[in-house]
Amino acid sequence: MSDRTVSATAVADVTASMDLGWQLPAELYSDPQHYEREREAIFHRAWQFVCREEELGKPGDYVTTVLGDVPVVVVRDKDGSLQAHVNVCLHRLHPVAEGSGCKKILQCRYHGWTYGLDGSLKSAPRSQDEPGFDKSAMVLQSVAVDTLGGLVFANPDPNPTPLAEFAAPAEDLMVRHGIDLGGWDLTGTFTYEVAANWKLFAENALECYHCPLVHNGTFGTAFHTESETYICDNYVNVATQVAPVAQAFPGESRASDDLGGFRMLFLWPFTYVSVDDYTGTVARMQPTGPHTCRFVVDTFARPGTDPKVLEESLAMYDETFMEDKAVVTAQQIGYHSGRVPQGRLMTNSESSIAMFQRRTWQALTGEAG
Amino acid sequence: MTTVATISADIGKCQGYANCMVQAPDHFDLDDDGKVEIVNDAPSDIELDEVRAAVDSCPVRALALSS
Numbered sequence: 480m481s482d483r484t485v486s487a488t489a490v491a492d493v494t495a496s497m498d499l500g501w502q503l504p505a506e507l508y509s510d511p512q513h514y515e516r517e518r519e520a521i522f523h524r525a526w527q528f529v530c531r532e533e534e535l536g537k538p539g540d541y542v543t544t545v546l547g548d549v550p551v552v553v554v555r556d557k558d559g560s561l562q563a564h565v566n567v568c569l570h571r572l573h574p575v576a577e578g579s580g581c582k583k584i585l586q587c588r589y590h591g592w593t594y595g596l597d598g599s600l601k602s603a604p605r606s607q608d609e610p611g612f613d614k615s616a617m618v619l620q621s622v623a624v625d626t627l628g629g630l631v632f633a634n635p636d637p638n639p640t641p642l643a644e645f646a647a648p649a650e651d652l653m654v655r656h657g658i659d660l661g662g663w664d665l666t667g668t669f670t671y672e673v674a675a676n677w678k679l680f681a682e683n684a685l686e687c688y689h690c691p692l693v694h695n696g697t698f699g700t701a702f703h704t705e706s707e708t709y710i711c712d713n714y715v716n717v718a719t720q721v722a723p724v725a726q727a728f729p730g731e732s733r734a735s736d737d738l739g740g741f742r743m744l745f746l747w748p749f750t751y752v753s754v755d756d757y758t759g760t761v762a763r764m765q766p767t768g769p770h771t772c773r774f775v776v777d778t779f780a781r782p783g784t785d786p787k788v789l790e791e792s793l794a795m796y797d798e799t800f801m802e803d804k805a806v807v808t809a810q811q812i813g814y815h816s817g818r819v820p821q822g823r824l825m826t827n828s829e830s831s832i833a834m835f836q837r838r839t840w841q842a843l844t845g846e847a848g
Numbered sequence: 849m850t851t852v853a854t855i856s857a858d859i860g861k862c863q864g865y866a867n868c869m870v871q872a873p874d875h876f877d878l879d880d881d882g883k884v885e886i887v888n889d890a891p892s893d894i895e896l897d898e899v900r901a902a903v904d905s906c907p908v909r910a911l912a913l914s915s
Contacts, residue, residue, distance in 0.1 A: 539873075583873045586866045591907070593866035593878065602864025602882030604907075614882065 493821075494846045502822045503836045508676040508814040514769040520842050521748055522547025522635070526642050528750040528763050529553050529624075529631040530579075530777075531660055535561065539581040539596065542631075543574070545765050547749070549635040551622050552576040552585065556596045563633045564598045565620035575619065585619075594619055628653040629661045630752065630761070646746055649717045656721060656742040658752055660759045663779035666789070669797055670775050673804050675811035677764045677772035678839065683803050684751055684762070685718060685831035686711075693806055698799040700726055701792075702741045702755075706828055713834040718745040720831070724756070728795075730788045731756075745831065747838045757784045758792040770811060774800065853896060853915045855889045855903065861910035868911060871902035884910065 493504060507513050527546045530553070534542055541554040543566055550566040552575065564585075566574045573589040576582070584601060585594040592603045598619035606612045623634040625642035628650055632642055639645070653659065673680050683689070690704035702722040703709060709722045723740040727733070733756075743753035751762040759779035766772050778796070780789050813819060826833055840846060855875060864882035868875075875895070877885040891899040903911040 582870070584866055584869050584878070586870050591863075591865040591867070593864065593869075593882075601878045602866055604863035604865050606864075606882070 490844045490846055494840065494844075496821060497833075497836065497840065500824050500826050502824050502832075503678070503840060504821055505814045505819055506817070508678055508811070509769055511769045514676075514766070516843060517766070518548060521839065522766060523549060524634070524636045524639065524842070525748050526623075526625075526632045526634045526639065526645055526746065526750075528746075528752070528761050529563075529633050531665075531761075532626055532629050532631055533661065534579070534665075535631060537581065539583055540579075541576055541582060541585075541596075542579045543576050544633075546622070546633055546635050548766060549622075550574060551633055551635070553622075553624055553631060553633055554582075554585070554596050561624045561626070561631065562597055563622035563624035564594075565622055565635070567620065568592050569600070569617050569619065570603070628752075629659060632746075632750075645716055647717075648714060649744060649746060652717065652719055652744055653752075656719065656744070656754075657739060658742055658744055658754050660752070660754070660761070660779050663759050663781055666778045666780050666793065668775060668777050669800060670773060671800055671804050672767075673772050673774055673807060674770065675772060675807045676770060676814065677766035678835075679807045679810050679814065680772055680774055680803065681748065681764050682832045682835055683807050685720075685745060685835055686829040687720065687722070688825055688828040689806065693802050694799050697795050697802060698741075701728070701795055711831045713831055716747040716838060718747075718831040718834055719743065720745075728757075728788050728791045730785055730791075745835075747835060748842075754781070755792070757781055757789050758796060760796065770815070774804075776800065852893060853891060853899075853913050855886050855891065855899060856912045856914065857884045857886055858910045858912075859883050861908050863908050863910075865907050867905040867907065868902040871905050872898045875899055876902060 529544050530542045535555045538555050538557045541552055543552045552566040553563045556562045566576055568575050568587040570592050573587050575585040575587045593601045595601050600614050600617035621637040623637055623639050625632055627642055627646055687704045687709045690699040703725045712719045720743045724735040724738040727735050738756045741755045745751050749764040753760045760776050762776040862884045875888045877887050879885045903913045
């Protein structure tokens with residue numbers, strides 16, 4: 480198979496090749512038309528992380544985010560329910576909310592159209608002079624919203640597969656691996672603008688085959704990354720990665736065997752939730768074009784963590800992500816070259832990439848992959 | 849806590865910009881017609897700056913604060 484040169488245009492051919500350990504066709508990582516298909520089939524139909532439930536604790540609390548490429552506002556309504564809307568005014572398509580905070584209403588700052596927390600239009604200046612203007616028919620586009628393990632997720636598709644069904648068995652896995660960010664302190668957000676297709680960065684975060692080489696001195700020093708110790712498990716839309724501590728940070732008085740190590744849960748296609756003994760992260764991919772993406776990482780501190788250890792831990796993750804950004808950016812050139820139609824996967828060490836690619840291929844074609 | 853001022857609104861002028869609600873949500877609301885509704889017309893001393901900012905932010909000058 481080493482001389483394989485697949486044209487990768489026939490769906491059945493690609494599906495069969497993936498069963499044999501070949502990867503998604505390289506053209507899917509740079510082709511603008513394909514990117515448009517992904518917007519419809521994946522970005523606009525996937526459950527994606529928004530925030531922790533405690534960030535929306537009281538009526539009026541709101542958070543804005545981007546789901547794939549869809550701007551969204553999620554708000555705690557007066558009755559205590561969570562509401563999610565496309566964050567786009569029905570007038571001139573300006574955002575109706577920015578950042579996060581607590582408000583009784585969502586006011587577009589452009590012309591002052593004002594919506595209730597339920598998305599209904601409450602007022603529009605000069606609308607009484609506008610013939611045929613029916614305020615009651617104007618409601619912000621709806622977005623599905625639900626919670627899982629203390630985290631709020633939303634889906635641009637207003638009628639998706641329920642989150643609990645889509646993400647099964649994520650809730651059980653989060654309990655089993657102690658992935659619970661409730662009560663942890665939000666310490667900040669890392670944002671990385673990456674000159675590569677979103678799938679490359681997403682896949683990179685799903686294997687640690689590269690860790691001994693790329694992250695020697697960072698993640699690969701902090702945690703065991705050998706194939707026997709870095710354990711990956713895969714489900715339909717979920718994957719987990721678990722790794723024991725290899726070298727404790729200076730200042731850690733406990734023995735490495737007494738530490739819980741790295742535990743991460745991935746929810747296809749964009750969301751990664753991880754904890755270790757000091758730091759928690761919720762990372763998500765935001766595609767920004769066929770050749771570009773954004774990687775956004777909220778970071779959290781486990782209660783009681785020594786500030787110096789936390790600082791070292793956060794620096795380790797930041798450096799690790801920068802190392803990932805470098806290799807993924809270099810990959811994009813190879814994917815765009817058109818000279819290697821399909822890469823060969825290491826299906827043992829990269830089983831979660833296989834899961835990711837199968838699921839992505841299924842979303843695009845209906846084929847199981 | 850001494851009340852020093854009273855808020856009033858000219859409903860005929862109000863266009864429903866809702867700047868007042870954004871500035872001072874405890875004192876202003878919108879009614880079903882999208883017009884301003886004063887829910888508390890007597891700001892306390894510590895609320896006065898916020899309410900004055902809300903009154904001043906009205907694009908059509910439908911609000912007033914009298915002492």
